Amino acid sequence: MEQDKFKPEIDWRDLFKKPIKLFGYSYFYFLASLIALGLLYIWNLNTIGKNAVPPALLKDSTAFIQDIPLQSPRLIPPVNIMRAGVSSTESVNKGRELYKNNCAACHGENGMGDGISASMLNPKPRNFHSLEGWKNGSKVVQIYKTLQEGIPGGSMASYSYLPPLDRFSLIHFIRTFSNNQPKDSPDDLKQLDAAYELSKGMNVTGQIPIKKAIAITMKESKVQAVEIEQAKKMFKESSIEGAIILRRATNDETKVLTTLLQNKKSLASLNELIKVVTADPLHAGFRASVSNLSANEWSEMYGFVLTLMKKESR
Ligand code: HEC
Structure with missing residues (x-):
């Protein structure tokens, strides 16, 4: 008799007759999943938008291994570090061109770190407008090291195959994205010269990918x-x-x-x-x-x- 008094929360028989009632019971879940779906969509908007852009450089950033480029043997003339290490209009202009072809895909046309491949990369490419959190740093000599050696553990590869003068041009160009760049002392430049023997010139042996x-x-x-x-x-x-x-x-x-x-x-x-x-x-x-x-x-x-x-x- 106790059982007779017990009224189930959902009267299934009733529900079977009038299925519209089901909506009443599930309304909360329905609403919750709708909101969840909406949020998911908003969170992924970036990726969804990016997917609409035809794949550019990279299909899978984990599989991104840069092969060494084809290069014929050549002599790299000695670099005058006191000249090359200092920015000039000429070097910045040259750097701008080089940047478009070599760096913009990741670092973005305007150096914001938002190039077409950037969303697929982890860590993200550096935003050159900010001076916070650089791994090697943004002095000329520090960026030179980055370009020489790359940054291990990510997709910032070594650009050591670019002639030193081209690398200096790139450096002077990307440093224009931010004011208040740290200055290199003559000693910094001399040390860089000594470390990479820039003033000696180099004999680069040919290489093929x-x-x-x-x-x-x-x-x-x-x-x-x-x-x-x-x-x-x-x-x-x-x-x-x-x-x-x-x-x-x-x-x-x-x-x-x-x-x-x-x-x-x-x-x-x-x-x-x-x-x-x-x-x-x-x-x-x-x-x-x-x-x-x-x-x-x-x-x-x-x-x-x-x-x-x-x-x-x-
Ligand atoms: C394939 C994508 C990609 C390309 C192309 C690329 N970079 Fe990067 N770069 C990165 C990523 C990712 C980081 C961040 C690495 C990190 O923080 O570990 C980075 C970081 C840097 C940094 C900051 C290093 C620091 O001290 O934190 C400099 C400078 C830099 N890149 C310069 C260049 C230049 C110049 C070029 C073109 C010659 C270039 N990059 C091309 C992906 C790229």
């Missing part, structure tokens, strides 16, 4: 593999005297053919072949007995090696 280097090496080794396979066929099948002698002198077919193909260019005379083979016969894939070949046998073998190489060098 790692990705490209890998692609080239892979292509070369593939060509080699194909070449060796083709040479093998001839090596096995040819019945001329030279081929027979070569086969008899061979311990490891692949090694022999690799040795010959690798030295293709230097095998211009019989003497060269003898040198290449007898320098280290076992390592080159030959039997030790190769050194017992007669002059005639060598010359027969050389004849065959030439046809083998000629066929392959086409």
Whole structure:
């Protein structure tokens, strides 16, 4: 009888008859989720807006690893630090151009740290208008260090491949975004010069992007593999005297053919072949007995090696 008195909060049978009542019960939840959705939308407005912009530089900032750029060997002339370290209209103008191409994507056209890729980066690119919280600092010499070494742990890469004078131009330009920049003392500049030997000039060795280097090496080794396979066929099948002698002198077919193909260019005379083979016969894939070949046998073998190489060098 106690149970009869108990009236459930929701009368399901009643609700089933008049489903509209359900709205009354769920009204609060409905409202709450609506507000939550609204807030979520507002919070993400920035990202949503940014997503409408076609992806520029970066698709995924965590995957952003800058490869070294293609660079031919060159001599970098000595830098006069007392001149380069001081701002001039000329250097600022040059820096403005360089900035557009190299820095604006992250730091923003106007140096606010709001470039097109900025929203995807953590930590965020520096806003050059503020002098607070710089990691290396905003003196000329400090920014030089940043450009030389990059800032570890983020997407501020090293720009050491830019010629020193270009880096000074960039520095003078980005320092124009803020007044009250700290001044470099002559000693600061001298120390920078000493640290990076700027007044000595540099011999920069050429470099190619790692990705490209890998692609080239892979292509070369593939060509080699194909070449060796083709040479093998001839090596096995040819019945001329030279081929027979070569086969008899061979311990490891692949090694022999690799040795010959690798030295293709230097095998211009019989003497060269003898040198290449007898320098280290076992390592080159030959039997030790190769050194017992007669002059005639060598010359027969050389004849065959030439046809083998000629066929392959086409
Ligand atoms: C891929 C994005 C990206 C590009 C391109 C880029 N930067 Fe940065 N830069 C950053 C980020 C991110 C930081 C903040 C790093 C940190 O605080 O750890 C930063 C920080 C800096 C700082 C402040 C260092 C400090 O002391 O705190 C300087 C100066 C700077 N960048 C200069 C440049 C210049 C000049 C260029 C162009 C040559 C450039 N950056 C290009 C992302 C970039």
